[in-house]
Amino acid sequence: MKTNRFRLAAITIGVGLAVGAFAIPAFAAGNDSSTTPTCKKGEIYDQKSQKCVKQQGANVTDENRADYAYSLAKKDHRYQEALAVLDTMKNPNTAEALNYRGYATRKLGRTDEGISYYTKSVAMDPKYTLVREYLGEAYVIKGRMDLAKDQLNTIKALCGNTTCEEYRDLHAAILNPSSM
Secondary structure, three states, X not given: OOOHHHHHHHHHOOOEEEEOOEEEEOOOOOOOOOOOOOOOOOEEEEOOOOEEEEOOOOOOOHHHHHHHHHXXXXXXXXXXXXXXXXXXXXXXXXXXXXXXXXXXXXXXXXXXHHHHHHXXXXXXXXXXXXXXXXXXXXXXXXXXXXXXXXXXXXXHHHHOOOOOHHHHHHHHHHHOHHHO
């Protein structure tokens, strides 16, 4: 779970609403990329209708588009498609969308471009630990361990400990740069 939104999803998934004699599952906003279904190229998973719909012209929120793009990149390694989904957003200048764009471009080998998106995301939301993790990983790739450790220390301060996932993941990358 990477953000408060994702933590909320983890808490509420599986909780049901009782309606008469039926239990209806309740789902929180946010994306758990490990459980988001994968659609065919040119389609996007609509969290509201819970089905794949045409990417262009679909009445899908920007948050849904960003979440799906992240799922494509993180779970399925479909980085170009993730970028194409992000391109369909009405407002692509959110901390999450910029972070996900940075992630996809970094994974495509365009590390400097990824760093530029990460730094814009950090400027928008300095407390967003996931972007700090990914920025630190990009610095590891660039051999800038000093800057990666700065991000690690910031994550530690934001989490209040060294046990949050973002801290553990970046710490592991710093200890084993060849894994990047």
